[in-house]
Ligand SMILES: C[S@@+](CC[C@H](N)C(=O)[O-])C[C@H]1O[C@@H](n2cnc3c(N)ncnc32)[C@H](O)[C@@H]1O
């Protein structure tokens with residue numbers, strides 16, 4: 001099992017809430033970036049990959065030619081014959097029929113489209129450059145091109161949004177009948193416009209919305225398989241589930257993280273520097289840590305508990321600290337044991353981070 005994540009750190013415009021690493025799209029810079037990234041990837045020649053995720057940033061902002069060049073290079077370098085899931089992220093305004101056709105030709109079999117809100121007023125507030133109609137056009141186009149496995153990203157708990165607004169939003173999204181939904185409470189991140197202008201959110205409202213979401217999506221046939229992710233039958237993301245199973249993946253691109261040959265690393269988050277370092281054959285990692293057995297177990301617990309139905313094998317809790325914490329959590333019923341699996345109790349999923357932080361030394 002080996003995944004591949006490719007970061008495309010380019011956007012047309014920065015959304016006001018987002019602190020993911022991305023720079024302004026520039027076609028000349030992107031050409032150089034793809035060349036550098038694919039040159040660098042040659043060291044993994046013929047590696048067998050069973051899932052790919054091309055994320056961003058905004059992968060769909062790339063031109064048709066740039067997308068084709070990237071996908072062709074991946075085909076030449078990696079061995080993709082055992083590919084199970086190949087996801088490409090799209091933003092509504094930069095989706096086109098011709099881009100979708102190229103994706104299909106190169107074996108992309110899952111799309112993730114960022115919608116964020118169904119209301120144009122809120123989309124504007126978030127700094128998005130598309131309306132709900134543009135999303136529907138992109139979504140319909142994707143269906144028409146034969147993509148049946150599509151994820152939709154949405155953010156809830158925006159300032160001024162009440163429960164009724166959110167329920168209406170969910171109703172609208174359910175009509176789209178997508179295979180997968182990723183739903184996130186708005187979080188105010190440092191160095192974003194929202195942080196700088198002092199926008200705030202309400203934890204209690206977000207919690208109520210989360211509980212309501214769980215209820216509504218269950219009634220509509222979605223399996224709540226991860227803290228923020230819901231899927232129709234067999235629609236769970238294979239690639240992302242493998243992150244949570246603590247399986248290895250190669251991370252390519254500026255700002256990308258990876259976990260390969262027991263080392264967890266992060267690449268430099270600056271496009272020009274990334275290109276220069278590759279040209280000069282200099283190490284481009286800003287973090288690079290060997291994961292020893294103890295840390296491996298801690299990470300397996302923290303990541304694995306995110307998989308709400310799958311949980312973590314009890315054998316992983318053999319270290320004294322983990323065993324002791326587990327006993328306490330079973331006692332206060334924040335965690336539960338089912339056969340030989342440890343899972344988070346549904347009631348505590350919203351405060352997931354608080355619970356799992358107890359396992360960290
Ligand atoms: C890295 S973004 C890339 C997706 C794509 N470029 C887009 O804009 O739709 C992945 C997702 O994280 C979510 N996200 C990013 N920042 C967030 C924040 N501050 N609060 C809540 N969700 C956020 C959004 O739903 C977004 O679609």
Ligand code: SF4
Pocket residue numbers: 010011013014015018019020022056057058091114
């Ligand atoms: S949310 Fe997506 S489009 Fe907006 S800045 Fe972040 S990565 Fe770019």
